[in-house]
Amino acid sequence: MARIGVFICHCGENIARTVDPAAVVEAAKKMRGVAHAVDYKYMCSDPGQQMIKDAIAKHRLTGVVVAACSPRMHEPTFRRASAEARLNPYLCEIANIREHCSWVHDDKGAATEKAIDLVRVMVEKVKKDQELYPIRVPVTKRALVIGGGIAGIQTALDIANGGHEVVLVEKTPSIGGHMAQLSETFPTLDCSQCILTPRMVEVGQHPKIKLYVYSEVESVEGYIGNFEVKIRQKATSVDPKLCTGCGACQQVCPQKKIPSEFDVGLGTRTAIYSPFPQAVPNKPVIDRENCLRFRAASRKGIPVEECTVCGKCYEACPIEPRKAVDFSQTDEVVTEKVGAIVVATGFDLYPTEAYGEYGYGKHPDIISGLQFERLASASGPTAGEIRRPSDGTVPKSVVFIQCVGSRDNAKGIPYCSKICCMYSAKHTMLYKHKVHDGQAYVFYMDIRSGGKNYDEFVRRAIEEDGAVYLRGRVSRIYRKDGKLAVLGADTLSGKKVEIDADMVVLATAIQAQPHTDKLAQVLGVPYDQFQFLSEAHPKLRPVETNTAGIMLAGACQAPKDIPDAVAQGSAAASKVLGIFSSDELEREPIVASVNENVCFGCFTCETVCPYGAVEEKEIKDRDGNVVKVVANINPGVCQGCGLCVATCRANCIDLAGFSDEQVYAQIKAL
Amino acid sequence: MAEKEWTPKIVAFVCNWCTYAGADLAGTSRLKYDVNIRPIKLPCTGRIDPLFIVKAFEQGADGVLVSGCHPGDCHYTSGNYHARRRWIVFSELLRFLGIHEDRVQFAWVSAAEGAKWADLVNEVVAKVRELGPFTAYRELDSAEVVS
C-alpha cells in the first residue's frame, strides 16, 4: 500500500498569493495513498528539506510529491533530500504549481483547484514510480574543441595543461581567429599579436594537443563520456610532415591578386598561401579555387596529376627527394573518440554590403571596424599606417559609426553586439596616435562601457585624444569633392550635423558564424533565432548546453569581447576537467527497455532510434537454438526520448521514469 | 456528483525540453493565461502515443493540446519529426471519425516562447469553450449495449 507524502510550498508569497496551500493540503489528505500532507513557507530551505526527510522517516513514506516551483529549479534539491532520508530519489516527484499555476493565473479559487489537480496527477504518478539507480558509463578522457579562436585556444590549453588530450579542430589554415587580425586591444592597448602569438605557438607545440586545421566536424555520435567524432581534413595540397614553412612556394606563385581574407580584402595573397606570417601551423595550403593548375585541370576535366599547367610552387619547393607540394592530395575523414566537446566557433561580421544608407560597401573608404584593425595593424597591408584604401592618402578626418546593424530591428538584429563601443573608442585613439593632426568623430546611440577600466578608457578617448562623440544616427553618406559627406543628427544639441570625412568606419553588427545551425544539428544542441548556440540556463548554467558533455565557449553563444571569451573558455575547460575527474560517469537512468517475451523483432524501434541504441538479441532455447531475435536497448547509448516506446505497436518497450503505467495513472487522475 | 457550471477541461501533453520550459518561461515572465489546462510532461513529443489522447477523452477531457520542440530543434534531434508524421495521420483519423479539429491542437512551442504558450493556451481553451463539452464522447458508455 502506497504511503505518499505531499509537501506544499508557499514560495513566500509567490505561490501562496494565488494558491491556497491549506486547501491543497486538505485535498491532498483525501487522496488515496496519501499518508501525510503539509505546507511550508519555503520547502527548498534547509528546514523545509528537513521536514521532508523527517516525514519520510516518521511516516515510512513510499513516495514524495513536492508541490512547488518548476522541477527545473529544485527537482535535484528535493530528490537529494529524499535520498538522504533513504528514499530512492526517483520516488520523489515535483508538481509545478508556481511557473505553471500561481504565476500565470489570477483567480485564487481556480488556481487552487488547478494546483490540487496537478498534485493529484503527481500523487498518481509517484504511486507507479520505480526505484531507479544511476547508470555508470566509462569516460574517454579526451576532449574535442571546435574552433581555434582565442576562446578555443584558451579551452584547449587549460584542458591540455590539466593533463588531458585535446583534439582541436579549426576550419581555416591557421588557428588564431579574429583576435589574430586585431591591432591593439582595449582597454590596455597592448598589441593583439604580441599576447596571442605565444598562446598559438603553445598550442602548436603542446604534446597533448592534436591540431586539425583546414578541417571541419562532419558527424558526432554517442553521448557524454563516449563521443565518436568524424572530422573532415580538407586537402591542403601540401604535406605538413615534409613542409618546413620556408615560403619559397608563395614567392613564385603567379596568382598574386587574390583578396586576402585575413586582411578583410584590403590586402592580397597568392593561391598557395599561409594566411599570415605568425600562422600556426605555418604551413601553406593551396586554394584550389584560385590555383592555375587546379583550374586548368577542372576546365579540361582531367585529373590534376595529368595537368602540366604552372606548377611553379612544386618546382620552387626545396624539399628533396619528395616535394612537400602534393597536388594529388585528397580530403580525409578521420575518427576521434572523445569524452567531452567544447564548441568555440566564434562570430562573423554582418557584411557592410547590407547597409544602403552607408553605400552598400561600394565606396572603398567606407570600411568596417575589422578592416580598420588591419589598417592600424603593423602586420597589415599598410604596415600600420592609416591610409585611405581608395588613394592611399592619410585621412585627416574619420567618422566612426556605432550600432551599424546592431539594435536595429529593421536589420533583424535587436541585440547589442557588445564590443563596438569599446573598439570604436580604441579606433579613435589608434587613429589619433598615428595621425596627430587628424580628427575622429563618433556617432553613437549610447555608450556601453561596463567592465574593468572600460569607461575610463572611453573617457580617455574623448578627453585626452579629443574624439568628438555625437549622440545620434547617421542618415546618409554621399561623395562630395573627393570627400565623404556624413549627414547625421546630434540629438543632444538637437542640430543636424554634416561632417566632411576622408574615411568612414562602420561598427558592423556581430552575427553567429554562418551554418552554426547545421553544426548545432550535428551536435544536437539547441540554438536561438540568430543561430547563437543556447546555454543550458541563462544564469546558472551559462557554459553547458542541454546536451550532456557539450559546452560552449566564446562568441558562438553570444557577442563577447576577448576577456569574456577567455573567461568562458576557461570555464568550459573546467567543466570538461570536472567530467574527466572520474573514471565513470553517472547517467540518469531514464532509459528504455524491451519486454523480450512480447517483442517479435520487427525492429521498427531500431529504424526510429536517433542514437542507434537498439541492438539485436538472440533468444535461444535450452539446446541453444535461436528461437527468435528481439530488440535490445543499450542503456549506455539510450538518451531516453521514448520515441521507440510510442512506435512499438505491441507496447513491448517502456521508458523508466515515463512508463506507460505512469502516464496512464496521470491521465486517469484528471 | 454535484453538477457545477461547465468549464472546459484541456489536457496538454508537452515535451520536457521546449514546451515545458516555454511554459516555465511564461511563468517567470508572469504572463497570464486561461486556467483550464492540465499539462503532463513527457521527454519528447516522440514519446506521446495517440492512445494518450484517446484515454484523455475517455477520461472526460474536452480538448487536448500536444506541443513540443520546433522541427529541427528536437533535443533528441528527430523525435518531433517522427511525431509530426504521427500527428498528421492521427488528426486526419480523428477528423474522419467526426471529432472536431479544434478538440485536438498540435503545436511547436520552444523554450524561448513563453508568450506563444500563453496565447496558445488561451486560443485552445477559447475554441473548446465555443464547441462546448465533449458530451458526444462521454456518452459512449457501457450502459448502451446492455439488453
Add this chain to the structure above:
Amino acid sequence: MIDELRQKARELLETGEVDLVIGYGEGSDPTRTMPVFIRRPEDCEKLVWNKYCYNNLTSYLTWPELKTRGKRAVVCKGCDAKAVVVLSKERQIDRKNVIVIGMACEGVGEPLLSKCEFCDVRTPKNCDIVIGPEITPLSKEKQFEDVEQLEARDPADRWEFWREQFSRCIKCYACRQACPLCYCTQCIVERNQPQWVPTSAHPRGNLAWNVMRAMHLAGRCIGCGECERVCPSNIPLMLANKKLAQVVKEQFGYESGYDIDEPLPMASFMPDDSDELFK
C-alpha cells in the same frame, strides 16, 4: 490455371524445394474455399482456384504453428502478395524461405468485392512464380471515392455514423486475426497494465480499439480487406484503413505493399513534411 498451380506445387514438394504449400482447398459449400496446408505431393490435387478464394493466406506465414525448418510456398492473389512486401520489410519473414505463388486474378466474390474494382495487381507483383495470363491493371483513380463520400458529410454526421458502426462491434477480434499484418505475439488490447484499450465491447471500448487498429495499420495496410470481410457485424473497417492510406499517400507519397526497399512511412520522416497542422 489450376492444373498449372497443382503442377508447380507438386514440383516444389517433390524437389523438396519447399516442405509446405499453403493454398486454397474446396470449401464446405460451392461458394466457399478453405485454406489447406499441403505437405505431400499427392495432396496437391486438393488445391483449388476460383473466385471464392477470399482469404489472404499470407497471414499464416507468421504463425509459429506453421514455421518449418525448410521453405514454405504460399498461394497469393495480387493484393495478398503485397503483404509479403511489408512482412519482409518488418522482418517477420525471411523472403529467401518463402516461395510466393501469385495467381493472376480478375477479382473475387460475386458481386465482385469493391477492392477488386480498383485492382492494379491483377497480375501479381513481387512473386517468385506467377500463374495465369497477364491481366491489364485497373485504374485506382476512384479507389478513395467511398472515403470521400463519407468525408463530404458534416462532422456530427460522421461521428453518428461511426458511433453506430462501432456500437455493433462484438470484440471477436476476427479483424485482427485475419489481418496478415496483425502479427504481434501480444496485442496491445491484451496488455492490461495499463489497459489502454478497454476490453469490453461497449462503444467507448470499441472506438478505442478501432482507432488504435487503424493507427497501427497506417502506412502498412495493403488493402486486402480481410478485416472487413470477416467482420460478423459488417462494420466498414476498410473505410478507416483507406482513409489513412490516402493520407499517407498524399502527405508522404507512399503506398504500402509495392517497394521492398522504401522505408516505412511511419518509421521515417522528411524534414520538409507538412507543418500546416501545427500552431
Add this chain to the structure above:
Amino acid sequence: MAEFKLNEGRLQELITKLRDAGYRVVAPVEEEGAFVFKEVTEPGQARLDVLRTARSIKEWFFPRVEPTLRYEFDGSAVRCESGLPESPQKTVIIGCRPCDAASLPMLDTLFDWDYRDEYWFRRREATTVISVACDVPDSYCFCTSVGGSPEGTAGADLLMRRTADGGYLLEPLTEKGRAIIEAGEGVLELASGTEEVLVGEVPQRFALDKVKPWLDQNFEHDYWKEISYKCLSCGICAFVCPTCHCFDIQDEADLERGVRIKSWDSCCFPIFTRHGSGHNPRPTRDTRYRQRVMHKFRYYVDKFGVTACVGCGRCSSSCPIDMNICSVVAGVAELAESSK
C-alpha cells in the same frame, strides 16, 4: 393441447397486440445486411422467414457486455451498487429457431449448477420464447445429429409451424405460451386440425454416440493438428454460438468510480488461458480448437449429461476460414468407426 392459427399477413397484427399487452417484442431484424435479434419498433421489421440470424438469442439473457457492479470511492470508503436487473422488462422473442430455443434449458443447468446466476434467470423468467419450426433448413443445419429437430420444442414456450397456405400454426407449450395466445386474441383463431404444416428435413450427419467415446480416448491425436492449423483464433464461433457461455470480468475504473464488467470470452483466443506468469497451457491453435470440441461434446456431457451443441451451424457458416464443426465432428465419428 389445442393449436391456434395465424393467417397469412396477420403477423404484424399479432406483434402489435403483443406490444399492446406490454411485451417488448424481439425478432430477427435486418441490420447492415445481417439479421440479428432486435427489439421490433415497426411490426414490419420482424422477419420470421430468416433461417439463421448472425448471432443467437443468448444475448437477450447473457449480454455481451454486462456491468455487474458499480462502485464509487468516498475517501477510504467504497459505495457499491449491484448491476443485477431488478425486474427485467417483460419480453417476447419471436422467430427464433428450435435449435436456439433448445440452447436455453441447456444453459439453465449450467447457470444453476454450483450457484444460481440471477443475471441469467431473471431475464429468463421475464422472457417468453416463440420458436418457428424450420421449413427450409440448409446445408449447415445439423440439429438432428445432436438430438434436436427442425420442429423441436425444447426451451420454447410456443412453437409456430409454417402452413402451406402461408400462415402459421401456433402450439402453446407453457403457461407463458398460453399467455401469448390470450394476448393474441382476435388475431388468432382455433386451428381446424386440417392445416398442412411445412417442416423441412435435416439429414443426420454423424452418429453422436460414436463421438464421445473416441474423444474420451483421444485427447492427444494428430487429427487435432490436421484440422485446426487454419483456425484464425478469432472469437466468432464462440460469440455467435447459442451455447458458448464463457465470460471475462474486468474492472474499468478511475480515481472516483468504477464498474465491473462481464464480457463474452472465447476459448479460441490465445490469451484465454494465458497465466499471469506468461505460461499458456493452450499455446497453440490445435490445443485451443480441441478444447472447443471437447467442451461441447465431452466435458459438458460428463458434467450435465447433454451435448453443448444444438446444431444451428452458425459457427460454420460465419467462420472466416470455413472451419465446419459438423464435418469436424463427423470426422471424429469416422475415426471412431475406422478405429474399431
